[in-house]
Amino acid sequence: MYVVETKGGAITCMLFSLFFLGTWPAIITLLERRGRLPQHTYLDYTMTNLLAAIIIAFTFGEIGKSTPQKPDFLEQLSQDNLPSILFAMAGGVVLSVGNLSTQYAWAFVGLSVVEVVSSSLTVVIGTTLNYFLDGKINKAEILFPGVGCFLIAVCLGSAVHASNSADNKAKLSSLSHDYEMVEGAKNVSATNGANPSTGRINDLENGNVTSAKAKVGTAAFLVELENRRAIKVFGRNTMIGLAITFFAGICFSLFSPAFNLATNDQWHALKHGVPHLSVYTAFFYFSVSCFLIAININEGLSQGLNGRGWAFLAGILCGFGNGLQFMGGQAAGYAAADAVQALPLVSTFWAIILFGEYRRSSRKTYILLAGMLTMFIVAVGVLMASSGHRK
Numbered sequence: 001m002y003v004v005e006t007k008g009g010a011i012t013c014m015l016f017s018l019f020f021l022g023t024w025p026a027i028i029t030l031l032e033r034r035g036r037l038p039q040h041t042y043l044d045y046t047m048t049n050l051l052a053a054i055i056i057a058f059t060f061g062e063i064g065k066s067t068p069q070k071p072d073f074l075e076q077l078s079q080d081n082l083p084s085i086l087f088a089m090a091g092g093v094v095l096s097v098g099n100l101s102t103q104y105a106w107a108f109v110g111l112s113v114v115e116v117v118s119s120s121l122t123v124v125i126g127t128t129l130n131y132f133l134d135g136k137i138n139k140a141e142i143l144f145p146g147v148g149c150f151l152i153a154v155c156l157g158s159a160v161h162a163s164n165s166a167d168n169k170a171k172l173s174s175l176s177h178d179y180e181m182v183e184g185a186k187n188v189s190a191t192n193g194a195n196p197s198t199g200r201i202n203d204l205e206n207g208n209v210t211s212a213k214a215k216v217g218t219a220a221f222l223v224e225l226e227n228r229r230a231i232k233v234f235g236r237n238t239m240i241g242l243a244i245t246f247f248a249g250i251c252f253s254l255f256s257p258a259f260n261l262a263t264n265d266q267w268h269a270l271k272h273g274v275p276h277l278s279v280y281t282a283f284f285y286f287s288v289s290c291f292l293i294a295i296n297i298n299e300g301l302s303q304g305l306n307g308r309g310w311a312f313l314a315g316i317l318c319g320f321g322n323g324l325q326f327m328g329g330q331a332a333g334y335a336a337a338d339a340v341q342a343l344p345l346v347s348t349f350w351a352i353i354l355f356g357e358y359r360r361s362s363r364k365t366y367i368l369l370a371g372m373l374t375m376f377i378v379a380v381g382v383l384m385a386s387s388g389h390r391k
Contacts, residue, residue: 001060001061001062001063001064001066001069001070001071001072001073001278002061002063002064003330003331004328004330004331005331006306006307006331009020009328009331010174010327010329010331011328012328013301013327013328013331014325014328015188015213016151016320016323016324016342017320017324017328017342017377018234018321018340018380019025019321019346020317020318020320020321021317021318021321021325021340021343021346022115022325022344022346022347022350023346023350024045024314024315024317024318024321025106025111025115025347026312026347026350026354026355027036027310027311027313027317028041028103028106028311028314028352029106029111029347029355030232030310030354030355031100031107031307031311032103032107032229032230033225033228033229033355034228034229035128035228035229035230036103036230036307036311037230037241038100038103038164038213038230039250039298039366040102040298041103041311042071042096042103042313043270043294043297044225044235044308044312044349045293045311045312045314045315046287046290046291046293046294047312047315048286048289048311048312048314048315048316048319048332049287049291049316049318049322050288050290050291050319050371051313052314052316052318052320052323053283053284053286053319054287055290056283056320056323057280057283057284058282059072060072060280060327061280061281062074069274069275070078071278072278073278073280073281073284074275076275076278076281079274079275080268081271081277083270083283084261084262084265084269084270084276084277084282085262085285086276087258087261087263087269087282087284088258088259088263088277088282088283088285088289089285089288089289090257090258090260090289091254091255091256091262091286091289092170092285092286092287092288092290092293093260093289093290093293094254094255094258094288095251095252095286095290095296096290096293097248097251097293097314098248098249098251098252098255098303099248100325101245101247101248101251102114102115102118102248104231104241104244105118105241105248106247106297107230107233107244108159108231108233108236108240108241108242108244109161109241109242110164110189110241110345110351110357111347111348111351111357112160112347112348112351112352112357112369113157113158113160113245114159114241114245114248114378115216115344115347115348116153116154116156116157116160116344116372117153117154117157117242117245117246117350118245118248118249118252119249119252119343119344120150120151120153120157120249121154121246122252122253122381123146123147123248123253123254123255123344124150124151124253124255125253125254126254126255126257127143127147129253129254129257130134130177130188130256130260130329131143133257133260134260134264135266135340139386140386141381143383143386145382145384146278146378146381147379148229149375149376150375150376150379151381152375153372153376156368157318157331157372158242158370159368160369160372161242161304162256162285163252163361163364163365164345164358164361166362167360167361168222170355171218171219171222171328172219172223172360172362173223174219184246192312197315209322210263211367212370212375214232216356216359216360216361217358217360217361221356222232225337246383256329258295259283259286259326260329261277262277262282262283262285262286263330264276269298279323279326279330280323280329282326283322283323283326287319287320311370321340325340328340337351344373345376345377345380347371355361385386
């Protein structure tokens with residue numbers, strides 16, 4: 001079984017994890033904006049997420065000679081380690097609930113703000129729990145100022161959302177003068193996705209819709225986006241999105257401590273002499289529970305092939321991203337590994353490039369957005385600097 005043993009190796013795992021975990025939400029958002037239902041996308045995503053866990057288990061988990069203290073993946077499957085398995089699967093359950101919640105929150109609030117607020121809450125709550133579970137191996141005088149930066153980012157993220165919502169309302173208020181789609185936008189939910197300009201019904205499952213011709217960031221663009229996306233947000237209270245985001249953040253804050261308990265048995269739930277679950281075995285059970293959740297919320301497999309390839313790619317990226325985070329956390333401490341929660345730096349890049357978020361917004365919104373991202377840049381550096389070494 002391969003084990004990351006150096007601080008440099010742990011930080012390398014975290015950096016790759018940061019990129020992967022910051023990219024997959026953009027892919028899922030793209031599918032929702034093309035009209036694909038989140039629960040169907042999530043089922044496809046969990047298939048390859050589980051595949052990534054299996055690949056990691058049968059490669060890193062089988063490298064080298066198995067020992068009684070560090071058994072390989074296949075040997076651990078037959079051992080009496082049910083309490084640790086349950087902790088790992090519980091982590092997968094709360095992560096699944098959080099991931100599903102964010103898919104709806106992205107529609108209401110936007111990719112950038114959702115990722116910032118939920119990730120910040122993950123660090124504020126989850127990192128504190130991991131610090132004590134890990135026996136305080138991280139440097140508190142460095143770690144907690146980083147946590148403070150994330151907490152500030154939560155406040156700035158909420159302010160960005162409020163400012164951007166006001167910008168969008170101002171754009172839409174002038175829509176009736178230059179774009180004849182406002183009535184269709186108001187009634188879009190009732191017409192089940194009908195495009196007011198053509199009278200056609202958009203395909204909510206395959207994403208077979210024509211590209212918007214309106215300029216990104218304009219009121220016309222916002223209306224066309226509303227007409228083809230799977231989750232309708234016009235006329236909804238903007239606080240709904242923030243409430244879902246905060247709920248998702250709380251769920252995310254619990255999955256890493258649960259995984260920590262699964263691999264290190266701080267509560268001494270295992271019988272004497274039973275070795276701790278390896279990162280690879282725990283991640284396998286973790287991903288199995290994610291897949292079971294996805295099956296339970298779907299009556300059957302999603303129909304149609306269009307868009308599924310993107311969902312499969314998102315699952316692979318998330319699977320390897322989580323796996324690398326856990327590998328780094330086992331070596332340097334899960335509190336320090338929570339630095340990957342700076343993934344909004346990557347997500348915001350994709351949000352601006354792919355979706356035109358904040359295009360043609362107010363100066364106030366841009367200032368708040370810059371402040372929010374600055375806090376994240378500082379926070380990720382501080383958390384990585386707090387890395388310790390597990391004995």
